[in-house]
Amino acid sequence: MTTLGHGKNNSPVTMRDLAKAAGVSVATVSHVVNDKPGARIGDDARRRVKEAAIQLGYRPNALAKTLSQGTSRFIGLVADAIATTPFAGQIIHGAQDEAWKHGYVLLVANTDDNRAAEDEAINMMLEHQVHGILYSSWYHREITVPKAIHQTDTVLVNCFADGSGLPAVVPDEEQGGRTATEELLAAGHRRIAFINTTTPSPAQKGRLAGYRSALEVAGIAFDETLVFPAEPEQEGGYATTPKIIDSKVTAVFCHNDRVAMGLYDGIREHGLRIPDDIAVMGFDNQDVIAAHLRPPLSTVALPHYELGAAGVRLLLGIDDTSGTHPNRIICPPVKRHSI
């Protein structure tokens, strides 16, 4: 097999090569290639430079352009857990699509939520003169801002830091909890349990507030004995099953899809059917799980793609940062067959 031809692109076509081929000065080539406004270049010279560029396979040097213009087309994206959930990937995807739309390129760094790796990532981004940084978390939480991040424009994505003055874009947890509960209410359920996470977080607080507000609007008194704390994963949902069955509810809103998956297992072991005996509503719309449970899980989607895209729009000044703090993104319902 071949070995790598290291240094394959060490002799790129230069502006000098173009100038020679087109019979014009290097300055003329520079004006044409960089589309400089105000430069008076004849149509003929312009055409010859462009033809030479195509013939010789000239590629503009993005780094040189960045240096000469003093502003870069990089946006840094710091992610804490790119490898363990698809959530970070969806944020990156949304950020990249929006960045590219405006001619920017993402520099992505995964930190594993390690402060040293984070500092290294931010320094790397600053050395590459990023236009700004998106600092993201795979789950919605309050963060302590790394000091170095104040050296450039920063937008927090799926996290926030009160008092930092940094704009943030987060999912609307309360609206999501309200929407989830409303879906169950709309199907005729009146006695609805909520399995909430034991982990203090904006999701814990916001989804509970949404559950309560939906019940209130429906004229149903909030009953705190129907709120069950659980570890926010399959094992937590499974362990809660006996209490759910004892509570005589006809429907359960689960803190997330993983909890719902564990509850499915528990409900089946009790010989009950979903949704005939108990309706189940999830939260997250987690890939690999939600659509593939039996029956497919009705849920509310976390808007990770949109969080990434909105973060870029805030950073580039396309969206206004002067609204409510932080900017909340809607969590839409996803209807399947568990209600």
Add this chain to the structure above:
Amino acid sequence: MTTLGHGKNNSPVTMRDLAKAAGVSVATVSHVVNDKPGARIGDDARRRVKEAAIQLGYRPNALAKTLSQGTSRFIGLVADAIATTPFAGQIIHGAQDEAWKHGYVLLVANTDDNRAAEDEAINMMLEHQVHGILYSSWYHREITVPKAIHQTDTVLVNCFADGSGLPAVVPDEEQGGRTATEELLAAGHRRIAFINTTTPSPAQKGRLAGYRSALEVAGIAFDETLVFPAEPEQEGGYATTPKIIDSKVTAVFCHNDRVAMGLYDGIREHGLRIPDDIAVMGFDNQDVIAAHLRPPLSTVALPHYELGAAGVRLLLGIDDTSGTHPNRIICPPVKRHSI
């Protein structure tokens, strides 16, 4: 709330500022900052420049350095599906850790397997003078190499292109299939089904070859009626359950963890228990699923992190590319409770 201070980093500390503060020439600063060999700079001048750099918060300009040295510290990583599975994230994680170790930074682009987005990504990388490109796929497959990629050094990760001359690093599917089957044999099973994917792929071919070779070594005749084709997801595993039960096997090796998850549902609906009535072995060690099924799933891990890291080592010439083509990475067993 604050609005973004666009242009915050438009006036960075320059070498001129450093020279003034340290009372030396700009050339001296440049020599100290860039650690140029052969330059005779007095210890005192060197110390003053370094102190001034700390005091003024001077940050070396990585882009200028790249231009002046003619080689970049970027490695491009093209990924086809960063948003839909954690697999791409794991490849990125491994590649980044290895790249950073050697002073390189990853430029990541997600293409959604779209040729136009891919061309744009590769052009962007070439314009940024990447040292080379890792071209990766979220699942192991043969690819058609985009033309532009031949303009720089490239390593294929989790994919290959026979005849392209490009080095590739892929999971060892055959060893993985053999290991999975050996785990079932070691637990005393002799009549073992294999639910294989209906999608033609190196995984389909390799895992079957591994299954056959493990049976052969154990002195068990291959019985093709025990190989069941299925869609490679939960629904496929579930749909295969009746045939599995009719076949009177005591163990099943599933093409992937998603198939195993669907088979779990089917086996439960038939009133059977895992592993007492039927043992189940997965493949992938997929996050969010494998460790959280009831019982937790024994499986074989796809080595995505290691694929990314090995790709970087090949690209940087740290690992030799002259071995077998493509380079195969071991898929290790992960023991849980379904056998």
